Amino acid sequence: MPLQINGRQHVVVLEPRVSLLDALREHLDLTGSKKGCDQGTCGSCTVWIDGRRVLACLTLAVAASGHEIVTIEGLADGDQLHPMQRAFIEYDAFQCGYCTSGQIMSAIKVIEEGNAGTDEDIGEFMSGNICRCAAYPNIRAAIRHVRDEAGGRS
Amino acid sequence: MRPLTYSRAADVQDAIALATANPASAFLAGGTTEVDLIRAGISRSEHLVDINELPLRGVEDLPDGGLHIGALARMSDVARTPRVVERYPAISRALLLGASEQLRNMASMGGNLRQRTRCAYLRDGVSPCNKREPGSGCAALDGFNRGHAILGTSEHCIATHPSDVAVALVAFDAVIRTVGPEGERAIPFDDFFLLPGDTPQLEHPIAPGELIVGIDVPGAPIARGSVYLKFRDRQSYEFALVSVAAAIEVDDNVVAGVRIAMGGIGTKPWRARRAETALVGSPPNETSFRHAAAVELAEAVVREHNAFKVELAQRAMVRGLVHSLNGRQS
Ligand SMILES: Cc1cc2nc3c(=O)[nH]c(=O)nc-3n(C[C@H](O)[C@H](O)[C@H](O)COP(=O)(O)OP(=O)(O)OC[C@H]3O[C@@H](n4cnc5c(N)ncnc54)[C@H](O)[C@@H]3O)c2cc1C
Ligand code: SF4
Ligand code: FES
Ligand code: FES
Numbered sequence: 001m002p003l004q005i006n007g008r009q010h011v012v013v014l015e016p017r018v019s020l021l022d023a024l025r026e027h028l029d030l031t032g033s034k035k036g037c038d039q040g041t042c043g044s045c046t047v048w049i050d051g052r053r054v055l056a057c058l059t060l061a062v063a064a065s066g067h068e069i070v071t072i073e074g075l076a077d078g079d080q081l082h083p084m085q086r087a088f089i090e091y092d093a094f095q096c097g098y099c100t101s102g103q104i105m106s107a108i109k110v111i112e113e114g115n116a117g118t119d120e121d122i123g124e125f126m127s128g129n130i131c132r133c134a135a136y137p138n139i140r141a142a143i144r145h146v147r148d149e150a151g152g153r154s
Numbered sequence: 155m156r157p158l159t160y161s162r163a164a165d166v167q168d169a170i171a172l173a174t175a176n177p178a179s180a181f182l183a184g185g186t187t188e189v190d191l192i193r194a195g196i197s198r199s200e201h202l203v204d205i206n207e208l209p210l211r212g213v214e215d216l217p218d219g220g221l222h223i224g225a226l227a228r229m230s231d232v233a234r235t236p237r238v239v240e241r242y243p244a245i246s247r248a249l250l251l252g253a254s255e256q257l258r259n260m261a262s263m264g265g266n267l268r269q270r271t272r273c274a275y276l277r278d279g280v281s282p283c284n285k286r287e288p289g290s291g292c293a294a295l296d297g298f299n300r301g302h303a304i305l306g307t308s309e310h311c312i313a314t315h316p317s318d319v320a321v322a323l324v325a326f327d328a329v330i331r332t333v334g335p336e337g338e339r340a341i342p343f344d345d346f347f348l349l350p351g352d353t354p355q356l357e358h359p360i361a362p363g364e365l366i367v368g369i370d371v372p373g374a375p376i377a378r379g380s381v382y383l384k385f386r387d388r389q390s391y392e393f394a395l396v397s398v399a400a401a402i403e404v405d406d407n408v409v410a411g412v413r414i415a416m417g418g419i420g421t422k423p424w425r426a427r428r429a430e431t432a433l434v435g436s437p438p439n440e441t442s443f444r445h446a447a448a449v450e451l452a453e454a455v456v457r458e459h460n461a462f463k464v465e466l467a468q469r470a471m472v473r474g475l476v477h478s479l480n481g482r483q484s
Contacts, residue, residue: 016160016202017192039190040257052230052259058189059260062160063182063204106256115255127391128254 001065005030006074012061020064021045021056024071032072032101036130043129046102047071053109055128072101075108083149084108087142095133103129107143116147158192162204166333166365169205174335174363176201181365183226184260186253187269195279196270196286210264210367213237219373222331225264225366229319230255232263242371244322244380244399247483251384252318254391264366267320267330267346268358271313272393273302284310284354292354300459301395304467306421307455311354313421315347320423322382322399325415328371334364343369347422376403376411381477384417385470394418396466400474404438414446414474419454419467426450429471438479440472447471 003010003023012027021038024030024047036042038057045056048070075082084104087093094100106129110116115125122140131139160182163169173179179201182188191197210224213235221241223232232238233249253261275281275293282291294302294312302312320343328343341359348356360366380401386392397417403410412433414426429450436442447468454464477483 015158017158019189019193038193040186043254043256046256053256054260055186055256058184058186058257060160060182060185060189060202063185063206110255113255125255128256 001062003028003061003065003069004067005069006071014061016060016062018061019057020047020059020061020069023061024056030071030073034098034101036098036102041130042099042102043106044099044102046105046129048105048109053106070105072105075104082108084142084146087145088139091138091142091145092135093138093142094131094135099129099131099133099135103131103139107139107146110143111147111150116143119144156198156200158199159201160204161201162207164207166208166210166367169203169208169365170333170335170363172201172203173365177362179203179363181205181264183262183265184228184257186257186261187265191270191277194277196277205365216370216373219375221371223263223369223371225368226262228259229253229261229263229266230258233258240378241373242322242326242377242380243483244325244377244382244401245319245371247382248318248322248384248397248399251382251397263319263369266317267366267369269317270357272316273313274298276313284350285313285357286355288353288355295457298459299457301393301418302457302460303421304419304454304456304460304463305416305424305451306349308350308352308354308421310352311350311421312457313350313354314418315420315422316393316417317423318382318384318394318397318417320347321397321415321417322380323369323371324423324425325380325399325401325413326371326374326377328369330366331368331370332360332364332366334361336361336364339364340370343423344425350421374401374413376401376413379403379478379481380413381474381483383470383474383477385466396463396470398467398470398474400471400478402433402438402475402478404479407437409433409436409438409442412475414450414471416450416467416471419463426471428452433475438475440476443472443475444468446475 034044036044180199182202210226281293384397401413416424429446432446
């Protein structure tokens, strides 16, 4: 089946039961998306499908065929990190880093969706991304920074 | 591991034909319930019919001022549809207070109504559970039943229906529209959810291959002032211990109309008809609200760990009514 990932077409042969997360990690060597719970509760597998943030662990790869998939590996522009990636580094928004790719994939969308107006909104609309290290204050600071920068530019 | 095959339906008739051809098939919408339960070994599906290409995503006006919500409309989209927010704020709130944004982007309205209970004994695959293995017993009766139901239960199952939006929909007399091998049907919302009785494995009066195409929500001016409140252990991203959808209309200082439904306490999305009947014609104050709540909860059957829900549910109902009366959402 063809899978369109980060602008490139991949062809893989997979059983229908294989999740998009396993397809990425075990068949396509795209290990940036992490497997925390495999049941939709932690958000560490967050990717974008057709521009929306979704969970790769509850998506079947076969069902994602024909749709545009973006993973954390697709964010940087050559050597240039995405502004959210830079903000996470600048604000120390991680400790162990396990949840980070999912946090970043969600954080970019939370701004695009218009759900990052207040800290309360950020907390609510980032609630599907659990951080066991409780880096939440710094994650919020990184999101505020990118939000305000984006606002300043446009 | 069971074998699993997959096909994509091109249109409604194709979906029904594909699903009818294999008795062990299930429709695949967002997959947030189905994929999870297949992986856990709880779902018996051997064939998935992907219905995501069917044109059932819209929200449209009904002639009576109500709305038709397509079965494949996503929770996140419905929650932000202006006509839903204006006419049925409780539906929008219930959707936004459920799951997480990633899940809401995936999850469909039709799938939401058919999600399975979160009872841990059903999901562990080994405990006695009459829903999973009819006749095996119910581990929740004397187990950890803090999350379980207190209304509509039987000695065979006390599992709660977990949906938030179904609570708002049952308050507004929604109707579920299906198309199946036998043709089209309109199922009143309350009839779509079966009480466990002595057949808890039967959850919906729906035939194999019968597809939900949408939900009709009748026009109801009272719903414009509706609220949805959810009480849970964590601030967000958690199923309800208790929730309430409420809308109240006052005329000449008496309650002229009222809609109340509760989540987290019933084996199905619980329309509080007794409370509604008790309230109509009463003065709109906390004393009447408390009385109505007590009437509704009078027949609650509690277990070791969920007795607290009786009081919590009554307070939730009172607070929902007060908020609707005062025009406050939260
Ligand atoms: C971690 C987590 C937290 C959650 N929290 C909440 C919460 O707080 N509140 C809440 O309300 N829900 C919550 N949910 C449940 C979620 O809302 C449901 O899983 C979702 O709505 C199901 O929709 P879906 O499109 O993904 O269904 P699917 O998984 O695709 O399908 C579910 C079932 O419905 C059947 N089906 C789907 N569409 C149709 C149709 N059109 N006609 C007939 N049958 C159909 C499928 O065959 C399957 O049996 C949570 C889920 C998870 C995983
Ligand atoms: S409450 Fe229902 S779902 Fe839970 S163990 Fe008992 S029979 Fe199974
Ligand atoms: S791995 Fe997907 S949500 Fe946890
Ligand atoms: S940084 Fe460790 S889980 Fe978030």
